[in-house]
Amino acid sequence: MAVFEVFSQQDPGGPYVHAGSVVAPDITLAGQYARNSFSRREDAFRLWIVPREAIHEEADLDLLRPPGDHRYRLGRYYRANVEKRKRLKTRVAEAAAEGRLA
């Protein structure tokens, strides 16, 4: 007997969400049991059935949440830089128009 993890898709093209797990002697029965346990209300569009041992877990927080300040990599942070540059450009243009630039 082995544990199989079940992922279900609610709509065509949608993401697969972890639904739970089943215990079964092989992948064929696991698929049939998954259908019973995780599409009982006829709500799944597709199911993925994965042997738990095929799943590699990554849980090292040094890798997942490095301690340094990496905010500059984030889109939100980059957006702030774009706004800042826009403001500077405006100021330079105004200064040039007023003849304050050499």
Added chain:
Amino acid sequence: MSPEALAALERYLLAMADDELVIGYRDTEWTGAAPMLEEDLAFSSIGLDEVGHARLFYALLHELTGENIDYRARRPDEYLHARLLELAAAPRYEPAGEHRSNRGWAFAIARQYLYDQFDALRLESVAASTWQPLAQAVDKVRREEKYHLLHTRTWIARLADQAATRERLNAALAECCAYVSGLFEPVAGEPALVAEGVVGAGSDSLQAAWSNVVGGELKRHGITLPLGLPAGQIDGDGGLGGRRGEHGAEWLQQWDDMTSVYRLDPAAIW
């Protein structure tokens, strides 16, 4: 439809509905007793599907007869299911402490497999029925039955795979075969149904088709049985009589269980 065909269709629908109700009830007895928790759910769920199909066929009967009969209020000899389906398979625990193992899991699988093969052919034979309501209802039922066969085929393959379980499977199939003729026992007036296209094929041709399909599939697992032999050539009476309301002692027990709550207060509204 001629009066003969109409009367026969009534019996035909009742036999179909009772088949589904009786095996469905027996399947749900496996809740808590199947080989694994997941199978408790799977097999009980198949049972509930069958009970759902029974409801559908009882509703068709209401439509056909225009009478609002309460099908729970029948005497045991008014049920027309095949006798194979009433045999007890799941273990039974009496409150008083008595325990009966009954025929067991291999029998439940063998019976469900043999019955679903029969049911698939029967549904196919009414899929183009000249009585429209039946043809329409059958489409939905056939899609659900697809899963049942998928599941029991998987189990037949598993049980046939190892010596110990294979022996049990063989014994179970043999016991089922002694009752199999009862599935193909025609209801009175069947020729009229076939003549008027209400039913596409008679019981004889269903049995021939069934023997081919089942014989072919089991052969791939190296299993050969006296499938489809006339009743005289196998032990017992072939399980005949069900379509006339004749049943065995195990049916009385099942009927008693099934109707016990209803009989407490037949006038109650649920």
